[in-house]
Amino acid sequence: MICDLDRVRAEALANELPGARPLACDITDEHAVQAMFDGIQKLDILVNNAGIGLVGGVEDTSLADFQKIFRVNVEGLFLVTRAAMSKLLASEGVIVNVGSVAGLIGVKKRFAYCATKGAVIALTRQLAVDYPTQIRVNCICPGTVETPFVEAYLEKYHKHEKEKVRLELDQRQPIGRLGRPEEIAALALYLVSADAGFVNGSVWPIDGGWTAA
Numbered sequence: 001m002i003c004d005l006d007r008v009r010a011e012a013l014a015n016e017l018p019g020a021r022p023l024a025c026d027i028t029d030e031h032a033v034q035a036m037f038d039g040i041q042k043l044d045i046l047v048n049n050a051g052i053g054l055v056g057g058v059e060d061t062s063l064a065d066f067q068k069i070f071r072v073n074v075e076g077l078f079l080v081t082r083a084a085m086s087k088l089l090a091s092e093g094v095i096v097n098v099g100s101v102a103g104l105i106g107v108k109k110r111f112a113y114c115a116t117k118g119a120v121i122a123l124t125r126q127l128a129v130d131y132p133t134q135i136r137v138n139c140i141c142p143g144t145v146e147t148p149f150v151e152a153y154l155e156k157y158h159k160h161e162k163e164k165v166r167l168e169l170d171q172r173q174p175i176g177r178l179g180r181p182e183e184i185a186a187l188a189l190y191l192v193s194a195d196a197g198f199v200n201g202s203v204w205p206i207d208g209g210w211t212a213a
Contacts, residue, residue: 003027003036005050027076033083043087045192048077049098051116053149055157058111066112073116077123088135094192095137097124098184101207104141117141121203128201136200138191143207144169145179173208 003023004010010022025036027050037043054061054069077097088095102110103117124139131137144150150169158165170177187206190196205211 001040003050027080028071030079033079037083037087040087042091043084044091044093045096046081046084046088046093047096047098047188047192048080048120050076050080051098051149053110053153054112055109055153056111057109060109061112069112069116070119073113074119074123077120081123081127089131093135095124095127095135096188096191097121097137097139098188099124099139099141099203101141101143101205101211104203104205104211124203125201132200136191136196138196138199138201139203140184140187140191141203141205141207141211142184143173143179143205143210145181145184147181150178173210174213175208177208179206179208 001021001023002010002014002017003025004013005024005026007022007024010024014020014022023036025032027033051073052069054065056065081095084095087093097120099120100113100117101107102114103119103121107114121139121141124137127135127137154162154165173179184206187204191199191204
């Protein structure tokens with residue numbers, strides 16, 4: 001099941017995956033989230049991957065923008081997880097939360113974004129403590145990955161110097177390149193598999209060596 005605010009994009013991805021079905025939902029809408037999960041009979045795996053970014057230090061960040069990013073990145077994760085819990089407990093399921101290296105280290109001009117991803121890591125660990133034998137909950141913390149998220153950032157903030165900034169993003173990771181979506185997906189697949197049965201409450205950087213440097 002592929003949930004997206006943009007139904008067209010959800011349908012396009014579902015069409016590429018045999019047996020997939022799209023769901024359109026605004027994860028910041030409590031009633032919409034609950035209605036979505038009311039329509040799901042059984043759930044084994046939840047991947048909390050929705051998120052937005054925000055560039056700016058504390059002095060550049062408006063209250064409205066600060067609240068908006070928390071509403072999506074933290075409150076959205078809360079609403080989805082809470083609505084899914086009864087079904088995950090019934091199936092002894094697995095949750096993978098997608099955090100960021102920005103939750104592990106300070107990233108320049110990412111005041112609010114770092115705060116939200118730190119919250120995602122803390123919520124992951126707390127859930128693992130509350131439900132240590134009933135479900136497994138882990139967090140992936142990617143570095144910068146080649147996704148529409150990054151392309152939108154380049155378009156919004158560096159429209160006239162995209163290639164220069166793209167090179168800087170490559171070099172931010174000691175490995176010298178951005179991550180690939182399939183590399184992040186492979187880690188998620190491991191964490192939801194039986195092979196990871198002893199992995200719980202853990203935080204996994206996957207960042208080309210960024211947090212090691």
